[in-house]
Amino acid sequence: MKMDHDLLSAIQRSDLHWLEANASQLSADWRKFVHSKSGDSALHVAASAGCTQVLGWLLSQGCDCCLEQQNADGKRPLHCAVQASHLPIVKILLDHGATIDPLKRADWTPLMLACTKRNLQVIRHLIENGANLRLENKDGWTSFHLACREGDKEIVNYLLDVDGSVWNNVTKNGRTPLHTAAMHGKEVIIGILLSRGNYSTDETDACGNTPLLEALRMGHKNIAELLIMEHNASVYAKDKTGRMGIHVAAEAGQEEVVTFLLGSHGVDVNLLSETGLSAMHSAAKEGHTALVEMLAEQGCKVNTQDENGRTALWLACSARRTACVKALLKLGAQDIGDNNGILPSQLMPF
Known part of the structure; x- marks a missing residue:
């Protein structure tokens, strides 16, 4: 065990002198030298450390038997080299x-x-050596999805140059790279995808979310404007629960985005979802007091009831949003019971 520790420590600090001095004590079977917790072999540690001399010495001593050895996370040495962005190590391993x-x-x-590391040189070398751009992880994410999430335009353009149809893929939950870029606020990537891809307007994921809904939920007003103007995305597209952009944005507390929808795109402040929810309901449930007050100033009705007879006050009381309850009462909210006769004041006395 001590030799395992000393060996791996020497590799981690790139101490070639120690390795050469103790070569006679090392077993011919390198696979037995494994870190007790991570499961890293000598080759894993060398790949992460990034010293080409140490790596070369290990391989010359027969450590190539560990090339495909997996650690506790299932990583092989190549994974470690890539994750550390060590291109020379990647080249040697390949x-x-x-x-x-x-x-x-x-x-x-x-x-x-x-x-995920946004290293174009490493990406290019892997692809030139046969890496499959179309492989998916357990969630259905491809390398291209990940590149769009990270937002490096050179990498995204390069991958599209390699495979011009790589944009046409969905994850297990139905999200396209356009959804991913919209969610993470990657405006430049959105522009690339819209110009080089052929996405359907208001394409939905498994929950019925469009890229625009994702952008509104996350407060990316610039992305929302781009999708509306360049992709004709509809501010009235509904998710599977029948909510539209104003409801999604209000639930997330995105006051600037709600203002943008009301002012720039003429969305009715009293627009209701398929279940009768208004933006006031959505904001009150999550306790977004300032947004509730702004909606009231814009003419949103305080005592609107949804299909279950629940008002914004009812939802705020149910979720124990004390500050929001006080604000709603000042705005004229009434103690109206739902379809089962349950009053907001019974849920949270005020």
């Missing part, structure tokens, strides 16, 4: 026969990890 698309836990390939 030159010695490392598999190009091994899967770690959750089915992540080295190329997927490279896309």
